[in-house]
Amino acid sequence: MNEIKIDKIIRSGRRSISLMISPDATLTVRAPFLTPLFYIKKLVFEKRAWINKKQMQIIKNGGPQKPKEFVTGEEFLYLGEIHKLEFENRKELGLKDRRAKVIEWYKKHALQKITERADYYSRITGWKFKSIAITKAETRWGSCGPSGSINFSWKLIMAPLDVIDYVVVHELAHLLVGNHSARFWDKVRAILPDYKKRRKWLKENLTKFKV
Ligand SMILES: [Zn+2]
Structure with a gap:
């Protein structure tokens, strides 16, 4: 063998x-x-x-990726596009601290952008949420709590906006239907008819989110 x-x-x-x-x-x-x-x-x-x-x-997906070093010039994904990292005071910081700084930046922007999108879709659907939080989940893009809270992984901010919108609508729809039944997908489809394409992108590009 x-x-x-x-x-x-x-x-x-x-x-x-x-x-x-x-x-x-x-x-x-x-x-x-x-x-x-x-x-x-x-x-x-x-x-x-x-x-x-x-x-x-x-x-x-473009070949094996080296572990990130979080140094100036290194490429990072933000809203589906590659950006070069620019680090100030990089000499004083160890690898762990540089990584923490980058994640802190991502989290801040994730909260801003994802809240904006959730507000938008909540307004056009009438599906109301109570609170929104950014989590450090590695494998779950989003989740929702029983009392109307919706949560999203900070990593989601690396995805293109149409993919973020899919995860947002997915969690908002869970406020109405708690499972993944046909009724649930009907709700998602009513808002995003091409949701399958967006979901597929997420599944096929997982390695891009490694930080
Ligand atoms: Zn779900």
Whole structure:
């Protein structure tokens, strides 16, 4: 059998095995301390179709990405467009602080822009929300609370505006319908007839959001 290259195995007190493809297309396996290597290799082989698909996606999206350094000149996504970072006082700040500064900037702009869009769609639909918050969620673009609060990941501000609008309308529609039933999608479609195209963009461009 053809062996799949495992770039890193991280053993810990965890109870299950997980596979992760990083933005640089490498494969990391997390496993319990005592899992035998042959077992890990067997599992990786069984999951080869998934691994291959993920790695192909990265190549399709413009190739493996190096971890960000948060230095002047480095490229960052904002509203779907690439911008070059310009850092002041960069010498005094360590990597962790530079990253924090960039995320702080993103969060501030995310709150401004997403609130503006939510207000707009709330006005034209009549679907009212009580409060809006920006979260540090890594894998959920948006969520909504039982009392009319809507939340969005700060990362969403990297997406093009039409994609942001889709996530906003999606969460607003959840204020009326809590699940993903046909009734829910009818509501979304009534506001954004091309919502599927926007949703597809999000799914296909996940690696662009790695910060
Ligand atoms: Zn939903």
